[in-house]
Amino acid sequence: MIGEGQFRANLSEGFKLLQNLSLAAYRNYWPAVDSATTDLLRSSTTYIEVYSRYINRQAYDFLLDDGSFFFFRRNLGDPTILSYGFFESPYHGVSYTQFASDIGDRDDAWQAYEEYCAQLPTQSHVLPVRYDWSPALYREGAHPAAHLHMGYESDMRLAVDAMLLPLQFVLFVIRHFYVTTWETTASRLNEVARAAGSISDSAVVPQYRQERDHLELRLVAVHHSRTVVQPRHSQNRHR
Numbered sequence: 001m002i003g004e005g006q007f008r009a010n011l012s013e014g015f016k017l018l019q020n021l022s023l024a025a026y027r028n029y030w031p032a033v034d035s036a037t038t039d040l041l042r043s044s045t046t047y048i049e050v051y052s053r054y055i056n057r058q059a060y061d062f063l064l065d066d067g068s069f070f071f072f073r074r075n076l077g078d079p080t081i082l083s084y085g086f087f088e089s090p091y092h093g094v095s096y097t098q099f100a101s102d103i104g105d106r107d108d109a110w111q112a113y114e115e116y117c118a119q120l121p122t123q124s125h126v127l128p129v130r131y132d133w134s135p136a137l138y139r140e141g142a143h144p145a146a147h148l149h150m151g152y153e154s155d156m157r158l159a160v161d162a163m164l165l166p167l168q169f170v171l172f173v174i175r176h177f178y179v180t181t182w183e184t185t186a187s188r189l190n191e192v193a194r195a196a197g198s199i200s201d202s203a204v205v206p207q208y209r210q211e212r213d214h215l216e217l218r219l220v221a222v223h224h225s226r227t228v229v230q231p232r233h234s235q236n237r238h239r
Contacts, residue, residue: 002082002165007074014070014170015062017191021174021181025096026063026110031071033059047126047152048090055114060087065095067117070173072166082133084169088177091120128152129173133163141212146204148219159218163203167195 002010018024037057044050054060060069067089074082094102099116100109130149138145144159162168171192175182186192201220209218 001076002074002163004074007072007166010165010167011061011072013191013195014167017167017170017186017189018062018064018174021178021186022097023064023066023174023178023181024062025065028058028061028063031059031061032057033073047128048122050152051087051090054087064089065097067091067096068177070170072169079136080132080134081136082163083130084164084166085128085130086169086173086177087128088123088126089117090122090126091117092123093117093120126152131160131164131169131172135208138208140210141215144213144218145208159209159213159216161201161204161209161218161220162199164199165195168199171195 015024015027037059040057041050041053041059044053054069054071055063060071062070064070069087071083071085071087073080073084093099093116096110096113099113100106103109103112106112127150131146132149133146134143135145137143144157146160146163147157148160150156150158164172171186174186178186
């Protein structure tokens with residue numbers, strides 16, 4: 001199991017990578033995880049409503065420059081021990097960096113940006129994703145121990161053969177939501193190659209991959225025995 005110290009250190013690595021890639025705007029060190037906040041988030045009826053409540057209640061961990069955010073939860077007393085989420089911004093407009101540059105150095109820049117976003121047209125498509133590690137809820141062929149939810153209010157659970165660290169989930173999001181950044185910069189970094197190469201299926205296989213589980217499409221892990229391909233120009237780091 002991922003220890004608290006490892007979890008926190010890895011969380012910092014994930015945010016540092018986002019900063020180095022000029023994707024991060026703000027890290028919230030004390031996200032709201034109280035029961036009242038959780039109940040409020042679960043009672044949301046639309047994507048925009050749940051997105052706004054996460055922002056207003058400070059229930060996220062990483063806020064990105066485009067208004068999207070990550071949350072990371074670790075709770076040993078809950079059936080879902082690990083839960084990592086990424087919510088795309090539902091609004092179509094300029095990034096916070098561009099907005100702040102346009103209005104100048106103001107103390108209320110973020111508040112002004114939120115007001116600006118509230119008046120923007122919404123994006124036609126958004127795809128929130130959430131990774132859960134829930135071994136206590138495992139049911140063969142029905143509920144994978146590790147799985148990925150895709151979409152708002154979706155019952156889809158795509159099996160994942162790995163207990164992911166926060167940084168590894170960040171890599172997944174960069175690869176699929178920030179493709180240009182991934183292709184031109186992130187995929188060339190040594191720290192990205194190391195994090196991806198350390199993904200292991202040992203926490204899942206064979207205990208949580210039984211007979212009927214083989215009938216479904218799964219996201220499989222990289223085995224330690226395989227050679228990790230080092231990125232080209234590995235000596236170049238993002239500055």
